[in-house]
Amino acid sequence: MTIMKELHQEHRNLKRLLEMLERKVERFRAGTHPNFQLMSDVVSYVGGYADTQHHPREDRMLAYFQGRDTELDNMMKACEDEHAELKQLSTHLNDSIDGVLHDAAVVPLDSLIDALAEFVQRESEHLDFEESKLFPKIEAIAGDKDWTTLEQELPSPTDPLFGLKQSDEYRDLYQALVDDERVG
Numbered sequence: 001m002t003i004m005k006e007l008h009q010e011h012r013n014l015k016r017l018l019e020m021l022e023r024k025v026e027r028f029r030a031g032t033h034p035n036f037q038l039m040s041d042v043v044s045y046v047g048g049y050a051d052t053q054h055h056p057r058e059d060r061m062l063a064y065f066q067g068r069d070t071e072l073d074n075m076m077k078a079c080e081d082e083h084a085e086l087k088q089l090s091t092h093l094n095d096s097i098d099g100v101l102h103d104a105a106v107v108p109l110d111s112l113i114d115a116l117a118e119f120v121q122r123e124s125e126h127l128d129f130e131e132s133k134l135f136p137k138i139e140a141i142a143g144d145k146d147w148t149t150l151e152q153e154l155p156s157p158t159d160p161l162f163g164l165k166q167s168d169e170y171r172d173l174y175q176a177l178v179d180d181e182r183v184g
């Protein structure tokens with residue numbers, strides 16, 4: 001069941017970044033001036049990885065299980081809709097942060113903080129939904145033959161360039177967040 005293990009691992013990694021981002025947003029709301037560049041890097045990395053790697057792979061896996069179970073079909077439809085909504089949310093947020101970073105747009109601080117908080121909450125809720133409901137349902141329905149087929153159709157993305165687990169970008173970003181938390 002390699003594909004599921006990889007998706008679970010990606011959820012854990014994304015969740016870790018989101019939890020750190022959440023703490024930053026709380027401090028930002030409390031009045032601490034944030035490291036905007038770092039926030040921007042985290043949002044674009046989490047959003048970018050989810051939108052271009054993680055969710056498309058999930059979508060292809062969901063398409064494979066289409067029509068097997070009505071309850072699962074409904075959950076999968078909700079999940080695909082969320083992928084589309086999250087993509088819009090992350091694109092919009094990235095544009096807002098870019099505007100602030102490059103002084104190209106006047107974004108009220110409160111609405112930027114709210115948008116960041118919403119991004120963290122929606123991405124986290126999505127991960128929680130998949131971990132607690134969707135994935136257990138798929139795992140209950142799928143058999144060995146399905147996983148063998150899926151392994152062939154959806155090859156592992158974890159090559160050194162794109163893999164979330166091994167990616168240098170992920171490690172550097174995580175370390176930068178840890179360092180930034182120490183500074184305050």
Ligand SMILES: [Fe+2]
Pocket residue numbers: 054055058079083126130
């Ligand atoms: Fe997803």
Ligand SMILES: [Fe+2]
Pocket residue numbers: 007011054058127130
């Ligand atoms: Fe996911």
